[in-house]
Amino acid sequence: xxxxxxxxxxxxxxxxxxxxxxxxxxxxxxxxxxxxxxxxxxxxxxxxxxxxxxxxxxxxxxxxxxxxxxxxxxxxxxxxxxxxxxxxxxxxxxxxxxxxxxxxxxxxxxxxxxxxxxxxxxxxxxxxxxxxxxxxxxxxxxxxxxxxxxxxxxxxxxxxxxxxxxxxxxxxxxxxxxxxxxxxxxxxxxxxxxxxxxxxxxxxxxxxxxxxxxxxxxxxxxxxxxxxxxxxxxxxxxxxxxxxxxxxxxxxxxxxxxx
Amino acid sequence: xxxxxxxxxxxxxxxxxxxxxxxxxxxxxxxxxxxxxxxxxxxxxxxxxxxxxxxxxxxxxxxxxxxxxxxxxxxxxxxxxxxxxxxxxxxxxxxxxxxxxxxxxxxxxxxxxxxxxxxxxxxxxxxxxxxxxxxxxxxxxxxxxxxxxxxxxxxxxxxxxxxxxxxxxxxxxxxxxxxxxxxxxxxxxxxxxxxxxxxxxxxxxxxxxxxxxxxxxxxxxxxxxxxxxxxxxxxxxxxxxxxxxxxxxxxxxxxxxxxxxxxxxxxxxxxxxxxxxxxxxxxxxxxxxxxxxxxxxxxxxxxxxxxxxxxxxxx
Numbered sequence: 147x148x149x150x151x152x153x154x155x156x157x158x159x160x161x162x163x164x165x166x167x168x169x170x171x172x173x174x175x176x177x178x179x180x181x182x183x184x185x186x187x188x189x190x191x192x193x194x195x196x197x198x199x200x201x202x203x204x205x206x207x208x209x210x211x212x213x214x215x216x217x218x219x220x221x222x223x224x225x226x227x228x229x230x231x232x233x234x235x236x237x238x239x240x241x242x243x244x245x246x247x248x249x250x251x252x253x254x255x256x257x258x259x260x261x262x263x264x265x266x267x268x269x270x271x272x273x274x275x276x277x278x279x280x281x282x283x284x285x286x287x288x289x290x291x292x293x294x295x296x297x298x299x300x301x302x303x304x305x306x307x308x309x310x311x312x313x314x315x316x317x318x319x320x321x322x323x324x325x326x327x328x329x330x331x332x333x334x335x336x337x338x339x340x341x342x343x344x345x346x347x348x349x350x351x352x353x354x355x356x357x358x359x360x361x362x363x364x365x366x367x368x369x370x371x372x373x374x375x376x377x378x379x380x381x382x383x384x385x386x387x388x389x390x391x392x393x394x395x396x397x398x399x400x401x402x403x404x405x
Numbered sequence: 406x407x408x409x410x411x412x413x414x415x416x417x418x419x420x421x422x423x424x425x426x427x428x429x430x431x432x433x434x435x436x437x438x439x440x441x442x443x444x445x446x447x448x449x450x451x452x453x454x455x456x457x458x459x460x461x462x463x464x465x466x467x468x469x470x471x472x473x474x475x476x477x478x479x480x481x482x483x484x485x486x487x488x489x490x491x492x493x494x495x496x497x498x499x500x501x502x503x504x505x506x507x508x509x510x511x512x513x514x515x516x517x518x519x520x521x522x523x524x525x526x527x528x529x530x531x532x533x534x535x536x537x538x539x540x541x542x543x544x545x546x547x548x549x550x551x552x553x554x555x556x557x558x559x560x561x562x563x564x565x566x567x568x569x570x571x572x573x574x575x576x577x578x579x580x581x582x583x584x585x586x587x588x589x590x591x592x593x594x595x596x597x598x599x600x601x602x603x604x605x606x607x608x609x610x611x612x613x614x615x616x617x618x619x620x621x622x623x624x625x626x627x628x629x630x631x632x633x634x635x636x637x638x639x640x641x642x643x644x645x646x647x648x649x650x651x652x653x654x655x656x657x658x659x660x661x662x663x664x665x666x667x668x669x670x671x672x673x674x675x676x677x678x679x680x681x682x683x684x685x686x687x688x689x690x691x692x693x694x695x696x697x698x699x700x701x702x703x704x705x706x707x708x709x710x711x712x713x714x715x716x717x718x719x720x
Contacts (some may be wrong), residue, residue, distance in 0.1 A: 205608065207604065207607065207608060210604070210607065211567065212531060212532060234607075235610045235611070235612055236610070237610075238607065238608055238609065238610040239609070239610035242608065243608035245601060245604065245605070245608075247601060249601040249602060249604065249605045250605075251602060251605065251606075251620060252602075252624060261606070261619070262609040262610070262611075264610065265610070265611045265619070267616050268588065269419075311605070312607070315608075315609070318609050318610065359620065366647075380498075
């Protein structure tokens with residue numbers, strides 16, 4: 147494990163001694179890492195290594211599985227997210243999530259984007275329309291859908307659906323965006339569009355992305371964390387991880403010897 | 406499980422070299438065997454189609470008999486006139502009003518209680534032994550004979566709450582009878598809503614109730630409606646619980662409020678059929694009433710099918 151020197155104000159997430167169990171199976175073992183503001187943190191590792199579990203712990207979505215237990219602390223801007231005073235609704239408003247499979251609601255494109263703002267109390271039609279346009283523009287989807295905002299979202303292609311899900315996430319004005327293999331269900335062209343998008347979004351957001359593709363991690367991330375069997379093996383600048391990893395297992399994984 | 410030590414030493418062997426082809430058996434084409442199987446297939450086809458034809462023939466005979474018997478008796482006067490002991494003057498207006506009144510109680514009571522129960526069991530209740538126990542018992546309730554629900558209604562609504570044989574007592578009893586069906590079908594409809602939609606909602610900071618109201622219910626409603634309509638059509642045709650409640654034979658006064666005594670279509674059929682011994686024409690009246698009841702059920706079931714087809718799967 148590398149210790150990364152940081153200015154404390156820039157730390158969004160500070161994970162300390164995080165353990166997680168599914169029933170009796172330990173899925174995360176003593177994770178310590180820090181996620182910094184306006185950086186893209188890629189999380190890589192073979193299937194079943196706990197990378198999805200880890201990212202879903204950051205917004206406590208993992209608690210939807212009833213048998214999950216955790217110990218340790220995840221401090222989000224200094225506040226422990228497992229604290230009793232922390233409400234998941236608040237946390238998830240600040241920390242948006244994009245899923246592996248595009249999951250728009252079976253409603254119109256417009257209704258999808260304004261879902262979040264609406265549940266947080268925005269009713270004014272004009273403001274909702276402005277939110278729709280700015281979110282869709284930020285997600286690089288506006289030009290493709292501006293003439294059919296009231297059509298069902300399921301008429302869009304897979305890549306467009308995923309960008310709609312990103313727009314829907316942006317509409318809540320999150321601070322952090324968690325992405326759980328956002329391009330694994332998409333073709334290469336749609337994937338490269340999402341990657342370009344992530345590159346632009348990091349100016350305004352802190353992004354944490356789980357990916358199966360090491361090329362993707364190398365292309366888009368500033369820092370990379372390598373997980374193996376529930377442990378954080380190595381966490382460093384992406385350049386270091388991919389050119390000069392400290393751990394033999396990291397090197398084996400990124401050179402494709404297993405995984 | 407992966408072994409860390411072997412990973413570094415590149416001892417992974419994924420090649421298929423050296424795997425021998427299995428040669429312990431060989432598939433042969435046997436013409437006799439294939440012919441036998443074709444014959445067997447044809448025989449089963451005939452058996453299965455005959456079973457279907459049998460059911461259709463019975464239904465056709467029933468419809469034919471009813472059609473012939475009710476011919477000439479089923480007219481506008483029959484629908485708009487009240488009961489009478491003279492067959493020529495008798496109509497089922499009172500029974501229609503009674504059945505409509507029953508539905509006005511059953512629909513809101515079962516929809517509210519049934520859907521609320523289903524939402525609780527599927528979305529809120531923590532999965533465990535208790536929830537499984539409740540679910541099994543609700544399914545069991547759906548198969549309890551209707552006469553038992555009649556006795557329950559008689560004890561609780563007619564006697565304890567002193568509602569007598571009013572529309573309210575009958576409606577509440579019928580609600581109890583079909584409630585388990587509505588609960589089970591609503592549960593199925595809610596369960597069919599894909600989980601990734603709930604996750605999308607939770608991930609934006611929505612709580613359970615918002616997610617249920619804005620995501621789960623809109624997707625589940627066609628399924629809930631289909632099940633509920635089928636349950637209601639069962640309530641319309643049920644006779645036994647009303648007999649146990651002591652719904653009177655002959656009501657000459659049209660019910661005006663839900664506290665009034667009433668009669669309903671299936672009850673009317675039941676008593677007219679019984680009284681055929683006294684007056685032969687009552688059989689024709691019963692047949693005409695059956696046609697009306699069947700038409701109502703047919704329309705309701707078609708409605709359920711239309712809803713189901715219209716909102717079918719978009720995922």
